[in-house]
Amino acid sequence: MIEFKIYGAILAVLLFGLLFYLIPKAIYRQNKLLKSSANEDTAQSVIEPISGVPTSWVNIVDILVLTALFGLFTYSWWTQKPEAEDAPAIEQVIDKEVLIANLTGQIFTVAIIVLIIVWRVKIPQQFGLSLKGRWKSLLWVPTILALSWGITGLLVSLGYFDFLKEFQGESPLQEAVILLRESSDPVLLTLMAVVACIGAPVSEEVLFRGYIYPVVKGYSAPWFGILFSGILFGVIHYNMAGLPTLVFMGGLLALSYEKTRSLWIPILVHLIFNSSTTAIQILSRYYPALSPEL
Secondary structure (H helix, E strand, O other): OOHHHHHHHHHHHHHHHHHHHHHHHHHHHHHHHHHHHOHHHHHHHOOOOOOOOOOOOOOOHHHHHHHHHHHHHHHHHHHHOOOOOOOOOOOOOOOHHHHHHHHHHHHHHHHHHHHHHOOOHHHHHHHOOOOOOOOOHHHHHHHHHHHHHHHHHHHHHHHHHHEEEEHHHHOOHHHHHHHHHHHHHHHHHHHHHHHHHHHHHHHHHHHHHHHHHHHHOOOOOOOHHHHHHHHHHHHHOOOOOOOOHHHHHHHHHHHHOOOOOOOHHHHHHHHHHHHHHHHHHOOOOOOOHOOOOO
């Protein structure tokens, strides 16, 4: 129940920023854009950044979409509410149908985001899908991975996971971890790997870095977009053990997208991070020390 309240408090802070900072700025800039519509150059400069990820395509509709997305995330949080004060969170049973539904949802997410922005901007240009002449940008990948894994190591040394174990009690392992450690069904394991190592990196990066970040940045500043999207990315995973690392990594992923203007960088980081985690859980069947229980 305390975890539920922590997630709710974080979402409340983000909601405050959305309602009292982003939405008012969006309304103000929309009015400014309408007044300057006669002057194309002035209208174009209303939300055009000096550098980094382009946001000239962002308009008031995107704030409405962002608000709707926030509502969906809030509803997802509410469904995590335990029935009683001391009741543990209900574990989701992961089977083939659930994984296929997750993969379908990931494909649907990418398709919807592309449809929302494709009529206003060229997708390859916006997402920086060409790395021609920018191969040095790939240096961000090992850097972010090293920093993210370093944060996890620091948390271990500080006793964060021991604190959670004592704080939460002997709660059962997450169903996904049990599946990776114990399942012998090759189809189930393959689906899990595809969802975690391909579907999640692509869909979550398109959503959080490819869409949410530029929308927030367009009506605020890069630092606020990085902070907002990073925190939201961390909290929607509803994993207290991974929350600090996910928030930190989410911010770094947005920063890398801002600096390189290529969505390939956060996608690659996310793919390698998830693939490594998945591989460790599978290998822990034979080498338990690789993934000690929380």
